[in-house]
């Protein structure tokens with residue numbers, strides 16, 4: 318299938334896993350960074366672009382006929398608007414990585430928390446949500462509301478080990494970075510412009526369950542903790558699988574966590 322050029326805007330963790338999937342794509346793929354020499358050593362020099370949303374003089378190098386995969390928070394709104402208004406040769410496909418933090422649950426203490434699908438209200442006071450919704454409504458962007466990203470170098474068991482998270486009844490939704498990279502490409506090719514899709518592995522877990530399964534029953538939170546505290550969210554990710562479709566390689570969180578553990582030196 319013939320493609321437009323593709324530009325990956327913002328080449329951090331996810332983009333690094335995307336690059337091997339698209340590097341040979343024709344006609345051409347580019348990756349951007351605010352500091353290409355330091356951050357794009359994995360990208361051939363001819364495919365590196367300097368791009369900083371806060372510096373409009375860096376916007377001109379983005380090819381006018383390119384599709385865009387936007388991999389950093391789409392904020393602030395005024396700059397997002399200005400950038401989106403730069404001339405293009407034809408309507409481009411635009412995929413924006415958002416976050417499930419867009420969903421506003423208010424003060425609800427329901428437990429387990431209700432399932433959240435794409436019709437659940439979002440928090441438009443958040444700058445990145447304003448940018449994402451502007452791009453979706455006015456420019457046909459496809460917004461992926463992404464759960465917690467994990468994978469090599471981002472191991473949720475390390476977050477527990479370092480105290481960043483604790484065993485608790487709180488629900489967490491995760492997506493392996495390799496699946497997210499494949500989802501980004503599938504969305505570019507088959508996603509419906511103007512839609513939002515939740516992205517997770519489809520199975521919310523409590524931190525208690527993750528701790529107990531991976532570290533044994535003693536790692537579970539105390540009884541007190543299981544009756545109060547944050548509830549977290551339960552993200553429903555069926556719309557993506559139904560409308561775009563993809564077989565996830567890492568649907569089984571525990572198997573993937575064991576793989577990450579076994580890869581540690």
Ligand SMILES: NC(=O)c1ccc[n+]([C@@H]2O[C@H](COP(=O)([O-])OP(=O)(O)OC[C@H]3O[C@@H](n4cnc5c(N)ncnc54)[C@H](OP(=O)(O)O)[C@@H]3O)[C@@H](O)[C@H]2O)c1
Nearest residue numbers: 327329330331350351356369370389390414416463465466
């Ligand atoms: N991490 C998570 O668990 C999680 C969960 C849900 C959603 N998300 C969202 O998913 C997306 C991808 O996540 P990620 O962890 O792969 O991101 P990441 O590692 O932070 O990579 C994004 C890259 O974009 C570039 N960038 C940042 N601000 C920019 C700006 N103003 N203008 C131009 N480039 C800019 C930075 O690279 P340079 O410094 O090289 O320019 C940064 O490394 C992000 O939008 C993130 O917020 C993340």
